[in-house]
Each structure stands twice: as C-alpha cells, then as structure tokens.
Amino acid sequence: MEFLSDIASLINSTLRISTPLVFAAMAGIFAERSGVIDFSLEGKMLMAAFVAAVGSYYLGNPWLGLLLAIIVCVCLSMLHGFASVTHKGDQVVSCVAINILIIGLTTALAAAWFGQAGLTPTLNEDQRFLEIHLPFADALRDIPVIGTLYSDILSGHYVFVYLAYLSVPLVFWIVFKTSFGLRLRAVGENPSAVDTAGINVFTMRYKALAINGVLIAFAGAHLSTAVNANFFREMSAGRGYLALAAMIFGKWHPKTALIACLLFGFTDALQIRLQGVELPAIGEIPVQLIQALPYILTVVLLAGFVGKAIAPNAIGQPYIKER
Amino acid sequence: MKKILSIFSVSFALVFSSSAFANTIGVVYDSGGKFDKSFNELAFNTAERVVNELGWGMIEFESANDNQIEQGMRKIADRGATMIVGMGFAQADAVAAVSADYPDIKFVAVDVCWLDDPNNNIYQACYKEHEGSFLVGMMAAMASKSGTIGFVGGMDIPLIRKFQGGYEQGAQYVNPDITVLANMTGTTNEAWNNPTKGAELTKAQIDGGADVVYQAAGGTGIGVLQAAADAGIMGIGVDSNQNWMHPGNMLTSMLKRLDLTIFEQAKNVESGRFESGINILGLSEGMVGYATEDGMVTSEMAAAADAAAADIASGALVVADWSQE
Numbered sequence: 214m215e216f217l218s219d220i221a222s223l224i225n226s227t228l229r230i231s232t233p234l235v236f237a238a239m240a241g242i243f244a245e246r247s248g249v250i251d252f253s254l255e256g257k258m259l260m261a262a263f264v265a266a267v268g269s270y271y272l273g274n275p276w277l278g279l280l281l282a283i284i285v286c287v288c289l290s291m292l293h294g295f296a297s298v299t300h301k302g303d304q305v306v307s308c309v310a311i312n313i314l315i316i317g318l319t320t321a322l323a324a325a326w327f328g329q330a331g332l333t334p335t336l337n338e339d340q341r342f343l344e345i346h347l348p349f350a351d352a353l354r355d356i357p358v359i360g361t362l363y364s365d366i367l368s369g370h371y372v373f374v375y376l377a378y379l380s381v382p383l384v385f386w387i388v389f390k391t392s393f394g395l396r397l398r399a400v401g402e403n404p405s406a407v408d409t410a411g412i413n414v415f416t417m418r419y420k421a422l423a424i425n426g427v428l429i430a431f432a433g434a435h436l437s438t439a440v441n442a443n444f445f446r447e448m449s450a451g452r453g454y455l456a457l458a459a460m461i462f463g464k465w466h467p468k469t470a471l472i473a474c475l476l477f478g479f480t481d482a483l484q485i486r487l488q489g490v491e492l493p494a495i496g497e498i499p500v501q502l503i504q505a506l507p508y509i510l511t512v513v514l515l516a517g518f519v520g521k522a523i524a525p526n527a528i529g530q531p532y533i534k535e536r
Numbered sequence: 537m538k539k540i541l542s543i544f545s546v547s548f549a550l551v552f553s554s555s556a557f558a559n560t561i562g563v564v565y566d567s568g569g570k571f572d573k574s575f576n577e578l579a580f581n582t583a584e585r586v587v588n589e590l591g592w593g594m595i596e597f598e599s600a601n602d603n604q605i606e607q608g609m610r611k612i613a614d615r616g617a618t619m620i621v622g623m624g625f626a627q628a629d630a631v632a633a634v635s636a637d638y639p640d641i642k643f644v645a646v647d648v649c650w651l652d653d654p655n656n657n658i659y660q661a662c663y664k665e666h667e668g669s670f671l672v673g674m675m676a677a678m679a680s681k682s683g684t685i686g687f688v689g690g691m692d693i694p695l696i697r698k699f700q701g702g703y704e705q706g707a708q709y710v711n712p713d714i715t716v717l718a719n720m721t722g723t724t725n726e727a728w729n730n731p732t733k734g735a736e737l738t739k740a741q742i743d744g745g746a747d748v749v750y751q752a753a754g755g756t757g758i759g760v761l762q763a764a765a766d767a768g769i770m771g772i773g774v775d776s777n778q779n780w781m782h783p784g785n786m787l788t789s790m791l792k793r794l795d796l797t798i799f800e801q802a803k804n805v806e807s808g809r810f811e812s813g814i815n816i817l818g819l820s821e822g823m824v825g826y827a828t829e830d831g832m833v834t835s836e837m838a839a840a841a842d843a844a845a846a847d848i849a850s851g852a853l854v855v856a857d858w859s860q861e
Binding site: 218219222225230329331332335343344440441442443445446447448451481482486489500501504 | 730735736
C-alpha cells in the first residue's frame with residue numbers, strides 16, 4: 214500500500230509542477246502558430262502572478278484577481294503585437310524588452326504599494342484558491358486502487374490543475390478543428406496566401422495574441438494565489454522559458470507539448486524524491502547529479518527520440534503587405 | 537561664472553556629503569532580497585534600530601546578482617558610510633577588496649570568517665547554526681506524532697548542510713528512531729528565491745509522512761512555511777523569529793542573532809572600541825537560539841532544549857558541524 218501512495222504522491226506532484234508549464238505552452242502555441250514568436254511568456258507569467266496577488270488582496274476574491282491578471286496579460290500581448298505585428302519590429306527584441314520591463318516593474322510596484330520590494334502581503338484563505346476536494350473523496354478512499362485513484366490523485370488539486378489539463382483538448386479543438394484554427398495556422402505558414410483569400414493577417418495575429426494573454430494569466434495566478442499566498446520577486450523562475458522549450462519539443466502541437474510538459478514535471482518531481490535516497494547497488498546519488506536529471510533526460514530524448522521539430526513557416530517574420 | 541561654480545560646488549557637496557550624520561551604517565543585502573522575512577530583513581531591521589536608537593544615517597544596497605556586490609559596496613563606502621555590513625558568504629571577496637581600499641571604514645562580514653585582514657577593519661562573524669538547529673531539531677522530534685520530520689534547505693552549500701546536520705542530530709538525540717526527510721532546493725542562487733519549488737518540496741515531505749518541517753532556504757522558505765500551514769502541520773522558521781507568519785502552525789524559529797552582532801558593532805564603532813577579528817559565535821555566546829513568542833513550544837520542550845543548550849555551552853555535548861565534512 215505504501216508503494217501505491219508513493220506513486221500517487223509522485224503523480225500529484227507531476228500534475229502540480231506541470232500546471233503552469235501547460236498553460237504557458239498552450240499560450241505559446243497560439244502565438245507561434247500565428248507566426249509571432251513569444252519569448253515573453255516568462256515576463257507575462259510573472260506579471261500575472263503579481264497582478265493576481267495584488268488584485269485578490271485588494272478585492273478580496275481570487276477570481277477577481279485572476280480577471281485582472283487576464284486583462285493585464287492581454288494588454289501586454291497587445292503591446293507585443295503593436296511592436297512586432299503593426300510596426301513590424303523584431304519579435305525577439307520586443308519579448309526581451311517585455312521580460313526585462315516586468316522584472317523591474319513588479320519589484321518597483323510592490324515597493325511603492327506595500328513598502329516591500331518584490332513581495333506582496335500574504336493572502337488569507339478567502340483571497341486564495343484552495344485545494345478542491347471532490348465529493349465522496351473521503352468515503353471512497355478505502356476502496357483499493359479506485360479509492361487511491363479517485364481520492365488521492367483525482368481529488369485535492371487546485372482549480373488551475375484541472376483547468377490546465379482541460380485546456381489541452383480545447384486548444385487542440387480550436388487549432389485543428391475549427392475554421393478559426395485553420396486560418397490561424399495558415400497565417401503562420403503562408404500569410405500572403407491568407408491575405409489573398411481576403412483574411413486580415415494582422416487581425417488574426419492580434420486575436421491569437423489575445424488568447425495567448427488569457428492562457429498565460431492562469432499560469433501566473435496559479436503561482437501566486439494557489440500554490441503560494443503572495444507574489445515573490447522573480448517567482449516565475451524560468452518556467453516561461455521551460456514551457457517554450459516544451460512547446461518546441463512538442464512540435465507546436467498541444468498533445469505532444471502536453472507530454473513534454475508532463476515529462477519536465479515528472480523529472481522534477483522524481484528528483485525531489487530521489488534526493489538522499491539510497492538506491493540499490495548504486496548508493497546515494499549526489500544532489501547535483503539528481504538536479505541535473507531533468508536536463509539530461511531532455512537532451513537524451515531530444516537527441517534520440519524526438520524527430521525534427523519544424524516551426525511554422527512564417528514564424529518570426531513580420532507580415533508586409535505588398536503595395 | 538563664479539555663481540555657477542558655487543552652485544555646482546554646493547550641489548556637489550550636497551550629493552556627496554555625509555556630514556548630516558556623525559556615523560552612517562551601510563548594508564549590502566544577500567541575494568534572497570531585502571524582504572525575505574528572514575536573514576536580510578533581520579539586518580534591515582537592525583540597521584533601522586541603529587538609525588533610531590543611535591541616531592545614525594543609513595545607506596543600503598540590494599544586488600541583482602553577485603557581480604554587483606563589490607561595486608555596490610564601493611559606492612556605499614564612497615558615500616561616507618562609517619560601518620558597512622556585508623550579508624552572506626557570497627560577499628567575502630567584495631569585503632576583502634573594499635576593506636583593503638578603505639582602511640578607515642569598519643566592516644562587519646556576516647557568515648564570513650576566513651579573510652586575511654591587513655587593515656584590521658573587518659569583524660568577521662560566523663555562527664554555530666548547527667547548535668541552534670540542534671535545539672529546534674529536538675523540539676521537532678518531540679512535537680512529531682508520525683516520527684517523521686522534514687528539512688528544506690536553499691542552495692546546496694556547506695553552510696546549509698550545517699543547519700541540516702544540527703537538526704538531524706538534535707532530532708536523533710531525542711528519538712533515535714526518527715526519520716528525517718531532507719531536500720535541497722537547488723544548486724544555484726535561484727534556490728534562495730523559489731517559493732513555489734519550496735512548497736512542492738514540502739508537499740513531497742508531507743506525503744512522505746513529515747509533520748514538522750524546518751526551512752533554511754531564504755525566500756524559498758516562505759513557500760515552505762505556507763505549504764506547511766496549508767497542510768495543517770508545523771513549520772520551523774530560521775534566522776529571525778518567523779513564528780508570526782502562521783500563528784498556530786509554527787513550532788518555533790531557529791534564531792541567529794546577527795541583529796545583536798550588528799548592533800553591538802555599531803555601538804563599538806561609535807565608542808571607538810571596534811575590534812577586528814574572526815568570531816565563531818554559538819550557544820555559549822548566546823548568539824544562536826530558538827524563539828518561543830507566537831510559537832507552540834511546550835514547557836517540556838523548552839526544558840529539554842535548555843538542558844541540552846547548557847550541555848552544549850559547557851562542552852559536555854558536542855554537535856558535529858556538517859559543513860566541515
């Protein structure tokens with residue numbers, strides 16, 4: 214039974230760690246499928262974390278905090294679009310500018326509003342998302358296997374964990390099964406052909422970026438109002454970049470990107486549990502090696518198992534209408 | 537022309553003068569950030585106390601990365617600090633370099649105790665964190681019902697192993713059969729600053745049966761204590777008294793009295809009795825300990841810890857320092 218609960222704990226941990234990555238990767242898919250590089254996932258996630266924490270602190274409701282975070286992130290996406298779609302600036306430069314701006318801005322605003330550089334006040338239970346316990350979770354716990362599956366794995370997560378995994382089929386459906394998705398992909402592959410067909414390339418890219426902003430806001434809010442109870446300086450800690458890697462790893466496809474996110478989450482969860490454990494025949498592995506495990510695994514898989522990742526054809530190129 | 541020159545020199549004097557205060561304390565914070573509710577914040581609060589009680593001026597520097605530390609420290613020296621506090625082992629090189637160029641300024645290096653000091657102007661303070669951690673480890677073992685307790689460290693460095701070592705020895709001193717789950721957050725500076733990872737490590741330890749968790753992880757520790765409080769188990773704070781963060785879910789905090797060190801040295805600088813040197817401060821000097829205010833320390837725990845503290849201070853009980861291994 215202990216083995217089973219260890220497995221449950223490992224799966225739970227994987228699901229939790231992967232959650233912000235999944236949101237960010239799905240956000241990235243929308244932007245990049247439309248032909249706009251989005252390096253600024255990191256900055257937007259950080260901003261969302263900040264706004265969600267501040268919003269729910271002042272408004273007393275985490276959902277309102279999330280709503281504010283969505284609004285701010287969509288604005289940031291629009292800013293990225295304004296620079297790189299409308300004014301045809303370099304997309305990577307625009308993203309880097311947003312990332313740097315936000316690291317400074319969040320710290321400075323926290324200092325100005327709360328007198329503590331890079332830290333917001335601790336949220337109480339009403340101002341945070343708490344873990345959701347599904348009905349009958351306690352009653353069913355004692356049933357073997359099914360009880361563990363339902364009560365220990367399916368139940369007891371933050372709302373964002375459920376939303377993240379539900380967003381994947383939704384993104385898949387939008388991108389691959391709707392006419393909007395078809396246009397979105399076409400804009401990223403061959404914008405001039407789409408333009409010939411009478412579809413506005415710029416509008417399509419702005420729409421994609423708007424959805425991108427909504428999705429990334431969930432990732433940030435998960436960090437500051439669910440897992441933690443306040444915003445912390447640079448708390449996104451590279452998760453935006455990791456998600457971008459997962460998206461490329463997953464060939465700009467929701468299903469494979471999800472698998473890549475889960476893989477990153479799993480190796481991270483595994484390394485937590487392997488620290489200080491004596492393995493049979495090998496003995497205790499040094500922490501440094503264990504913590505490098507996710508990266509080693511990534512390189513091995515990338516080199517050996519994942520085929521060539523082909524980016525959308527028009528990615529990174531601002532669309533210039535012929536005169 | 538003369539007028540312009542005089543305006544220039546006046547404004548120049550205003551910018552660079554330190555004449556407003558007889559003494560000025562300069563503080564250079566460690567990478568956990570000024571408001572980490574722990575190590576750095578304690579230094580900040582002490583500096584404020586120096587300002588309020590001794591009437592000093594204060595200059596601060598918060599570095600975004602280790603490369604800025606020396607530059608920031610030089611700037612503070614140029615702006616007329618009389619005593620500069622360098623927080624953390626990462627500032628050792630900066631303290632050595634700047635103190636050599638500014639022989640008249642006194643330096644207090646916290647967590648640094650290996651520098652050559654040709655100008656005799658560095659007070660180097662290291663603490664026997666393993667002794668303080670031993671006491672909170674004892675309490676953790678006494679408070680634990682499951683027989684499993686946890687430890688979350690920040691960056692994997694010898695200093696943090698010292699906390700872990702003392703904690704494990706203390707727990708085993710009370711209960712030889714206790715299981716201690718120990719995790720380090722990472723191997724880079726980022727490990728001091730990742731509360732989400734801290735929360736995840738804590739949840740893993742709770743899944744493993746831990747019902748008391750001790751953190752020595754800087755800003756990451758905020759996530760550790762939050763996760764412990766969320767799960768309804770007890771957390772143990774570090775460096776300053778963190779019990780107020782989650783009343784009812786905090787057992788105690790391991791105190792590292794760098795506040796006493798800094799304040800004392802400020803007074804010594806003022807009275808001209810500053811003495812440079814290497815100081816290893818532990819229980820016998822009263823420089824490490826545990827906090828009871830807002831915590832859940834029972835009289836039984838306090839009695840056991842105080843007895844052990846007396847033994848450690850007298851040398852009857854020796855706590856091994858894991859950073860030396």
